[in-house]
Every structure is written in structure tokens, then in C-alpha cells.
Amino acid sequence: MRRLIVALVVLATVVPATVAGAGVNATITDVDVSPGAPAPGETITFTPTVRNLQSSDDPLRIRAIALRRASGGLTEYTRVESVGTISPGADISVPLTHAFDNTVTRDLRVFVYAYNPNTGDSVQLRYPVTVSVRERHPQLAIETNDSIAGVDSSGHVTVANGLNTSISNVEVSVDGDGVEMLDGRTVFASLAAGETATAPFRFRPESSGPHELTATLSYTIASGTDRTVRRTETIRTEELREGVVLDASGVGSGQNRALAVDVINQGNAPIQDVVVTATSENATFRRAIVREVGPGNATEVRLNTTLTEPRADVAVEATYEIGTAERSASATAELRSVPGTIDLTGLTVTREGGRLQITGSASNVGMTTANSVVVGVVPTDGVTPVAPNKDYFVGTVPASDFVSFDVYARTDGDVSAVPVEVSYLVDGDRKRQTFRVDVASDAPDRETPSSSGDGLGLLPVVAVAGVALLVVVGILVRWYRRDDGDDADL
Template identity: 25%
Template sequence: MIGGVTAVAANGPAVNVSSVNVTPTDPTVGETVTVEVTISNQEGSNSIVDVSSIMLRTTSEHYERVEDVGAIAPGGSLTIPITTSFDSAGEKNLLAHVSAASQSNGSRTSHLRAYYRPITIDVEAPEIDAGIAASTNNSGETTVTLTNYGNVELTDAEIRTAVDGTQRDQRSTFDITPNESESVTFDTTNYDSDAVTLTGAYTARGERHEVTRTVDLNRQVQGEIRLTSVEVTERGTAISVDGEAANIGGTDVDSVLVRIPDSETVSPASGAGEFFVGSVDASEFATFELSSSVSNGTDTLPIELTYLVDNERITTTQTIDLSTASPVSPESSQDRPAATAGGDGSAGSSGLPLIPLIVGLLVVVGGSGLLYRLWNRE
């Protein structure tokens, strides 16, 4: 923090300590601080100003001093950097003390005058604090980020990965200023475990430090189509396949096509040899139906699966065991002849229907009884 107006000695040259800039604005104990002091000779001045020295000081202590700064013509200015550091934390109230004199006939006058500008610098106690984190994408790349949470710059920074105590990789980063981060990316697709130990190493205030953290990569499994709940029905050499195309992965799958490829032993049925399923979300399924003809003695039926996952086309083949097929007779139950009565419950030789015979007998018996009653009444 910088404030106040330059105090100019009475009847002195038109000298002004026009600005003071401090870098960094919030230094820490022991950190190098640069104070840029700008001195100007105001427009309309009738002489050149010769700057003898610039000091950073308090009322009782001198920090830094620069001698024989230079001369400033009327309307000109001069900026001088001065570096210093502080041994303790707290608010430092300083003065930019400029000693200058006007020149007469090319030579310095005998009277130096002092010009001041107050400076307030807040010096912080050093805090060394860093954190490390990671994120993994669907391609198996893990980005590790080292963040500087303290107020001290981190230099010579590097990030290491390890699995089960064995280092797998290492990357260097740029220096990290306070409240900033640096990231590096590792290919973790071939790591033996999802539990990975991350280590960020860096130098702060001349000493080496490390921050370590074990993370779970949470690698997302790509979508994958697998045929499940498959039922095979056999009608002679004709085979029907009904089932589910299940996505057993963790990402959505698009453009799923299920088909029976043509071969010497397998011929897909016309119009029923392939089935377009479409999209299948992660952990979901869709049903399909296929038909084909197979040669006698064929034990297996190949089914080809084609789909898109993460913009990549995948083609696989899953084989179905035909020994589990459920045979179906070519004749339906409606075409079988009705059973006829016989002595042993099977079809008789007369071929006469059983129910009409019974009804006829009842009619005959009933008629005979009626004639008997009529005869006795006479």
C-alpha cells in the first residue's frame, strides 16, 4: 500500500516522487521484494535535476540505498528498482527517500534536498501448503493436478504415480505461484490396480517438500454388447433365436446390429437373418429375433454383433450352442385324428362313434318299456 504526496523542500527544484510500485504486493518473510521508485522533474522546471541517492528506510532503520542515480531533464522522469527483504511478518511503514539537487551551468549545486513518499508493505508469515488430485476419462487417461494453496512459490515441481509401492511414471511441471495449479496427464490404461498413489514433490524456500494421496481412478468401463437369455428353437434344419442384446458396460452403445453370417453350414433366413437393435443404454438391454437354416450335424451357430461405443465401431462374434435347442414337431396338435372308442379304450374296428351308440340304446330301451305298459293295460 502506497500513499501520501511527496514532501518537497521549500524553494527546491520541481522534483516529484511520482510513483512507487511494490512486487510482490503481499510478500512473505525472507522473500525478495522489488520497490520501483519513479522520480520526475516537472514540466516547466528551469533546471536539470541531479538525483544523488534513493533509500528505503524507516525513521530509525535503513534497508537499501542506491547511489548516483542520474540526471533528469525538465519534463522527464527516472524509475529505479530497489530490492530488499524482511525478517519478520507484519505491516512495514517505509519511506522512499530521494536526495536530489538542481544543476547550474552543468554542475551540481551545493545544496541537496530530500524528497519522500510513504510506503506500507504487509509482510506475511510463510505458508507452505499444496494439494494433489486426479480425474480419469473414458480413454484411461488420468490427469493429475498439483495446487499451491500457500503463499510461497513452488519450484522444481514434479508428479509421480505408483501402484502397490512401485513407481509407474513421473512428470515435471512449471513453477507454481500461490493459488495456482499445474496439471500433467498419465496413461493409466495398463495399471494393475485402480488404487494409485500420487506424489507431488516441490521446492519451497530452499527446502524439498512432498504431498501424497492415494486415489481410486474410477475408470469407467466402455459399453459392451453381450447376448443374454438366448432361447433357440429347432424346426428340422430351421433355427430360430430369441434373446436380449445386453449392454454390460458403463457407457451407452449406439447402432447395435445383430446378424447371422452366411457360411457353408449356416444360411440366414431371408429378411430374418439380421436385426437392428439401435441404441442400448449402459446396464440396459433390448430384445431381438433371428432365423436361419443349418446343415445336418451343425453344433454351433455364430451370431455377429456390430455397434458403436465412444465413436469407435466394434465387431465381435458370439457362438450359440445348438445342443440346447428345443425341438418342435412339424405337425401341430390340431392336425392329429380324434381318438375313437374300442374295447381297450383305443380306436375300435367298427369305427362307429361311441356317443351316438349310447343315445340309440337309450332310445330303444325307453321305447320297449312304453310298449310293455300299453300291452298290460289292455
């Protein structure tokens, strides 16, 4: 709507009308006009001040005060009669009211019809007034967010009351071509002079391109006159561009295994009420709900997962609303469960006193912690677990870590391998696995060599012991003699 520029001017030409003679000196000293910038239909108050000067000999009695057109006939707009009597040196102010329906500039006159009550002589006073009535309303401004065809959008109307008086029964409504108004009406009880208010509205464009929105303000001015003003703005609506992508991958491990799904909105409108689900033959999932994902943004959700097999092919789907339409996007993912798994690594077999000592590491090659790990020799034909470690409690082995162990066994006959079992807990389940540890025929022997039947095997040991005894005795004798010499000197 074409903006209405309002200019209001009230001119009061101060030309005091003084009447002297017949014992009365009187004048109209001023005419106050309110409001100073009236609008069509707004009540204007003209208040002349009539003064009987101190130099008067007699009082002044006023029959009537009238507001008339300055020229062009005897048009009279308003009149007040039987005003009263003014003594010498006193004055009186009398309001006159009138409203002009159209924008106009008027040259007016205030007439005072009076007389001298002592002599009966007539007295007439005049005062020129010029008033300009202009179309003037509170200002309106329309602002909206970027609008997308078929998508809910919002905006607001700002109402600024630039009038010098308050307005009441204020109603703001918005309408438009090619748009569906979802919420377009706001009401205010009143709006004071100089006050600003905001009226929100919601709409949905039916198509892309330019659209006109018109805001209508209805209100009542102080005189009780209902007035209306409109403002129109043109907005441009974009074509809807959709683009939702899902990116899914497995996260966590063990009982904390989950499917992480990124919902990526590559379009130019928000998507709402997003529901993300996943299905698989070998797994079950919880669903996730997202209220809104803005254009150009992404949101990650996690679907808690329970795997029934180590591997699962997953189909992921997200349903959502965009504008008034329902849409969906899909993706696939693969989940693998690698629970804690104990393997025996670095195995070494050593013969010791007729026993086999088996040492190595219980290594966790999985992705979760293994608890209560126990390694032990399995008794079979020709293999017997023996002390000191028939089995070995390893305890806890974190993911990708190891703990060393050693166990002992005795073999009888031709035994090429010793069965060793490892058992452990993973996610509350007890796992067991048996490894066959090869026994090499040339395994190192840690046994102490036994002595021969003629006793010659003890000769080196006895010789060394005798030499050591002689050295100790020599040292003791030397210390004894030194102690005696010290006592002789004393």
C-alpha cells in the same frame, strides 16, 4: 524517514531607486529572481533592470552592479563590472548569480554604481530584494505488494519532480532492514519539471513483522549541484502459510483415458515450477508442468494414461517451490478401464420349419464403442448354422447401447444348447466370446400344419375358395347387366 515539507518564498520589495540631478534621471525598475523557490545549493539569478529616464539630459555610464546583504556589514555576494552606458530613454538588464548553501531567508540589496560621463558626477541606485531558500526536492512515494516471509515480493518507487527545473543523472535505490534486496536500483537520464517516473524493485523479507524500506534519490540540478533525498516506509510482512492439496481422478475412456489432477493452493503465497507426476504398477503416465498457482487458486492438469490392466492403483505427487524452499504434496487415486464389452441380452429361441431362430440384442455394457460386431452360430456336434443367417453383422454398437440380431441353426439329436459366438473390435483389438443359448423343449413352433392322408385337411380351404369365386362372378354379372341397361336407354 521524516517527510520534509518544503516551502519556498521569494519576495521582491519593489522600491524603485531614482536619482535625479546633474543631468541624469535614472532608476532600477525591477529585479527578476529565478528560480522563484530556490533550494540550497541551487544557483539563483538576480536580474535587475536599470533605466535612464527620458527626462535625463545626459547618458548614464555603469561601473558595476552588485548584490549585497541589506544589513550587517559590507557583505557582497556577487558583482558585475564595466556594464556599459545607457542613453536617455533606454534601459539595460544585467544578470547576477549566486547560490546559498543553507536554508535561509535573506534581505538583500542590488546596488548600481554609475556616473555621468559628461559631468563626472557619481550616481548610486539601490533596490531591496528578499529571498527565501528552502530545502526542496522531488517527491518520493514507496508502494509494495503484500509481503510474505521468505517469499519474493515487489514494489515501486514513484518520483515526482515538482521542481520548476529539470533534473539529471537521476538514480533511485532501495534498501531495507531484515530484507534481502533482489533488484533495487533504477537510473534515469533526466526528469523534466513536472514529470513523474516509476522505479520498480524486488525484495525478499527474511522474517515476519515490520520492516523499514528506504528509497534514496540522487540527482543533479541545473546548476550542476548534486543532491540527495531519502524516504522511509514501514511495511508489515506476514508469516508464510503453506497448504497444497492434490485431488486426482480418472477421466475419459479407451485410448483417451487420462488422470485429472487438481493442484489446489490453500496457502497465502504463490507456488512456482509445479511438476505433477504419477506412478503405478499397472499404468504409465505423462507428467505435467505448471509455472505458477496463486494463493487461493487451483489449476487442473491431465496426465495421459496407458493402462496395462483393467485396474490400477496410482500414487500422485506434485513438487513445487515456495519462496526459497522446495516442497511436495501427494495423493492416491484408482483407475478402472471399462472398455467396450458386448453381451447378448433378450435372447429368444423359436422353432421354424425344422430350424431354430435365435433372436436377441448385442448390448454394449462397456464405456467405449465396439466396432465390427458379428454374431454367429458355432458349428458343433448336433448343431449346424443354416440360412438365411448363419451369422449376423451387427456393425457398430456405441457405449451403453444395443443392436438387435437374428441367426439360424439346425440341431440333430438331443441338443440342449446352441453355442453362439460374438466377436468385435475395441481400441483396435479383436475380442471373442461364446454364449450357450438354451434350447427349450417347449419352444414355440412356427411351422405350417401338414395335411392328412385322406385329403380332408384341404376341405376348408377349398370351400372358402369356392365361396369367394361365386361372389366375384356375381359382382361381374351385375356390372355387365347394368352396362347393358345404360346402353338401351341410349
